[in-house]
Every structure is written in structure tokens, then in C-alpha cells.
Amino acid sequence: MTYPFTLISHSLCPYVQRAAIVLAEKSIPFDRTYIDLSDKPDWFKAASPLGKVPLLKTGNHRYLFESAPIVEFIDETQAERLHPDDPVERATHRAYVEFASQILNGIGALYSAADEQSFENAKHALRSKFEHLDTRIDATGPYFDRDRFSIVDAAFGPVFRYFDVFDTFTDLGIFNDLPRVRRWRCALAVRPSVANAVTNDYATLLRAFVLKKGSWITGLMLSAESESPAHSIR
Ligand SMILES: N[C@@H](CCC(=O)N[C@@H](CS)C(=O)NCC(=O)O)C(=O)O
Structure with a gap:
């Protein structure tokens, strides 16, 4: 059986996860096709500018690209809206989806940092963004917009997922003394749409990605593995 939507994916991509989470929140069944981004097939190059x-891929064989318009398209056309009705609130939510993208860039800087100083700089830049979020999230929680799961949550589930893996080999301390962010992270981790947006081998694949990076964080992972080889992927 084929479904009207196919999500063209990569196993580790946080932007893909946003769309998968929003589809799941709206109970829309969909197919997934995984791409090897180091060897992109011709049809993919033609479909993805x-x-x-x-x-x-939508029912009428058109391809939409870029996670933000994809997510907005799903939100506008399928089931109840996840974006708020109020235009100011909606614009604010869109801005925090962009904030999540900036955090993803910061995570990229963290795992690419070649030396300890750049690693520490990347860590502090991330920490200050989460400090801001801790002041921004409502005390009642559990989500960005209290008890209403929104597209901002779909953007932050994949952000926190990186730290679930990093936490297995290093104590970054990024969330220390940030109780609202910590509670939000826990709430997203157990939300089925978020938990099921990746395959079961996500952690193994991310560790393999980190190993290949050959950066400062690779050294942290390898030294943790030499102390406790339980998570070793080699
Ligand atoms: N702005 C894009 C970012 C998507 C993105 O960076 N995708 C990465 C994987 S996570 C990718 O496909 N990279 C392949 C490449 O740049 O060659 C979006 O929101 O969809």
C-alpha cells in the first residue's frame, strides 16, 4: 500500500524529523525514502533544487522542498492546526523554529570543533541560547506553548535528541540549572511523534558520524569508550 505522502529522508537529519513529527501529530500515514547524501541519486538531484x-512528495507527484514550507503545508492542509491562530503568536512560533535552526548550527559547530577552545566556545554559545529559552518557556509547561504541542516542539525534539547521545559519553553541562528547558526536554523525549521520528539505530548512526568527524568531540567519545566499552561502535 502506498500513502499520499512520501518523506524523502536521511536517518540523522533533524529537519526531516520536523516533518515526520508533524505528520505523526496529525495521524497522517506516510512512506519514507532514505537518501545517501554522499551519493545522491539523479532523481533526487532533479527534485531537490x-x-x-x-x-x-505529495499525492499529485510534486516535490516540496525546505522543511519550513513543508511543515507549514502539512499544518495548513491536514487536521487541526499546530500553529497558533493569533498572528502575533504564530509569527513568534515561526521565529522560535528559526531559533531551533540556529541551535542546530551551533550543534554543528560543537561536533565540528577541532580543538578544545573552539569546542568550549561552541558549548558556551549553545548554553546562552538555552538560557534564553529557560526564561521564555512558561513555568507551567510541559511544552513550548504550555500543554499545546506546536511546531516549535517539533523543531526542538530533534535538537534535544543530539544531547541524548552526547550525554552517553560526555557531561556538557549545557542544561545545568535550566529547570524549564530540562522539563521540556523530558516531555519531548516521551512524546510518541518525537520518539518515533527516527529509526531504532539512530544513536548508533550518530556515534558513527561523530567517529568519522575526527574532531574534539570524537576524542571525548573515544576516551569514554576506552573507559567503558559498552557503547563502542568499532
Ligand atoms: N534549510 C533546510 C536545511 C536542510 C538540511 O540542511 N539538510 C541536510 C541534511 S540535515 C542536507 O540535506 N544536506 C545535504 C547537502 O547539503 O548536500 C531545511 O530546513 O530543510
């Missing part, structure tokens, strides 16, 4: 995942 920027050469990136996600793409959403």
Missing part, C-alpha cells in the same frame, strides 16, 4: 532533504 538545493540538493537537501527533506523533500515531501
Whole structure:
């Protein structure tokens, strides 16, 4: 059986996860096609003007690209809206989806940092963004917009997922004394749409990615493995 939507994916891509989470929140069944981004097939290059995942193949065989318009399209056309009705609130939510993208860039800087100083700089830049979020999230929680799961949550589930893996080999301390962010992270981790947006081998694949990076964080992972080889992927 084929479904009206196919999400063109990569196993580790946080932007793909946003679309998968929003589809799941709306109980829309969909197919997934995984792309090897180091060896992109011709049909993918033709369908993706920027050469990136996600793409959403819609029922009429059109491909949508870029996660923000894909997510907005799903939100506008399927089931109840996840974005708020109020235009100011909606614009604010869109801004925090962009904030999540900036945090993803910061995570990229963290795992790419070649030396301890750049690693510490990346860590502090991330920490200050989460400090801001801790002041921004409502005390009642559990989500960005209290008890209403929104697209901002779909953007932050994949952000926190990186730290679930990093926490297995290093104590970054990024969330220390940030109780609202910590509670939000826990609430997203157990939300089925978020938990099921990746395959079961996500952690193994992310560790393999970190190993290949050959950066400062790779050294932290390898030294933790030499002390406790339980998570070793080699
Ligand atoms: N702005 C894009 C970012 C998507 C993105 O960076 N995708 C990455 C994987 S996570 C990709 O496809 N990279 C392949 C490439 O740049 O060649 C979006 O929101 O969809």
C-alpha cells in the first residue's frame, strides 16, 4: 500500500524529523525514502533544487522542498492546526523554529570543533541560547506553548535528541540549572511523534558520524569508550 505522502529522508537529519513529527501529530500515514547524501541519486538531484532533504512528495507527484514550507503545508492542509491562530503568536512560533535552526548550527559547530577552545566556545554559545529559552518557556509547561504541542516542539525534539547521545559519553553541562528547558526536554523525549521520528539505530548512526568527524568531540567519545566499552561502535 502506498500513502499520499512520501518523506524523502536521511536517518540523522533533524529537519526531516520536523516533518515526520508533524505528520505523526496529525495521524497522517506516510512512506519514507532514505537518501545517501554522499551519493545522491539523479532523481533526487532533479527534485531537490538545493540538493537537501527533506523533500515531501505529495499525492499529485510534486516535490516540496525546505522543511519550513513543508511543515507549514502539512499544518495548513491536514487536521487541526499546530500553529497558533493569533498572528502575533504564530509569527513568534515561526521565529522560535528559526531559533531551533540556529541551535542546530551551533550543534554543528560543537561536533565540528577541532580543538578544545573552539569546542568550549561552541558549548558556551549553545548554553546562552538555552538560557534564553529557560526564561521564555512558561513555568507551567510541559511544552513550548504550555500543554499545546506546536511546531516549535517539533523543531526542538530533534535538537534535544543530539544531547541524548552526547550525554552517553560526555557531561556538557549545557542544561545545568535550566529547570524549564530540562522539563521540556523530558516531555519531548516521551512524546510518541518525537520518539518515533527516527529509526531504532539512530544513536548508533550518530556515534558513527561523530567517529568519522575526527574532531574534539570524537576524542571525548573515544576516551569514554576506552573507559567503558559498552557503547563502542568499532
Ligand atoms: N534549510 C533546510 C536545511 C536542510 C538540511 O540542511 N539538510 C541536510 C541534511 S540535515 C542536507 O540535506 N544536506 C545535504 C547537502 O547539503 O548536500 C531545511 O530546513 O530543510
